[in-house]
Amino acid sequence: MTDYEKLKAQFREIGYLNRTIALLDWDHETYLPAKGVDYRADQQAFLSGMAHNRLVGIKVKELIEACESDQANLNTHEQINIREWRKDYDRSVKLPTEFVERFEKTCSLAKASWAEARRENKFEIFSNHLEQIIDLSRQKADYYGYEQTAYDALMDVYEPGCTTESLSPVFADLKKSIVDWLPEAIETTGDITEAFLKDDYPIAGQIKLNEIISRALEFDFESGRIDATTHPFCTELGPHDVRLTTRYEADDFTVSLYSVLHEAGHGLYEQG
Incomplete structure (x- = not known):
């Protein structure tokens, strides 16, 4: 097995861990019972620490360096993988494992408190977790380092450069x-009203409509599904496992429909 194949195997296993965390997160936002929130946060924190330690370990570091020294024997796709894996390593190695675990746990708990705050219409239920996330995000930016603003360090993760x-x-x-x-x-548009959209729309009918629309857009239900959540999102849990979510309102079918149209766009991208 070449150094590249060994490194690829390492990142494949890191991917298994990260997608397991994503699966737990998807369940958290769809079906997790309220009393399971604290334990779920511990699970996600533990696995995030495990994935982080695997990524920043000496084995990955040495294999990246070996592959960088052997660029001439790698094809273009392999060279790009090495470049991106190097970026992942260099960024992640700056973060202490304890911090990674604390950040993951805080975000997990915050999602539950946000959902409760929204349901009860009480911002104070969520405010403490929000303050913690902002503080931790600033700490993360400091760990990453930046020249002008802290946001630059965080933005580079999603919009490189x-x-x-x-x-x-x-x-x-x-x-x-x-x-x-x-x-x-x-x-x-001042005289346009949406009042005519307000009516009684059974959830079962909305679910069927969303499926019809998604199939028309060519979303593959053999490799994906749609479930209900508080705030719609799309997540990719594997090469053939893309989850869409939406929110249902019994008196307004457009809430779920527009969400599905939006998230299906992400889903189609993930399905290739």
Whole structure:
């Protein structure tokens, strides 16, 4: 087995752990009983620490270095994998395992408190967890390091190479266009009402409609499914396992429909 094959096997197993965490998270937001929240947070924290330790371990470090020294014998796709694995390693090695576990546990608990706060319409139920997440996110940015703003360090995870400085002109142009256009839009649509959409729409019928629409978009139900949650999302749990979620309102079918249309877009991307 070559060094590249050994490294690929390491990241495959790290992927197993991360997708197991994602599966637990999906269950957390769909079917987990209320009294199971604390234990679930411990599970996710433990597995996140395990995946992190596997990623930043000496074996992965040495294999990355060996592959970087053997670039001439790797094809283009393999070289790109090495480049991305190096980025993952360099970013992750800056984070202490204890911090990774604490961040994961806090986020897991926060989701449950947010759902309760939304249900009870009491922000104070969630506010403490929100403060913790903001504080931990700032700590994460400090661990990563940055030149100008903390947000640059966090943004690079999702939009590599982008910074607040590079994106500011984009949003400035958008702001000007939107502000100029908004009064006309408000005047044009001011008399439009959505009242006619309010009616009694059985949830079973909405579920069927969402399935019909998703199939029309060519979402593959042999490799995915749709479930109910508080805040819709899409998650990919494996090469042929993509989960869409939506929220149902008995008096407004557009809530679930628009969510499914949006999340199906992500799902189609994940299904290739």
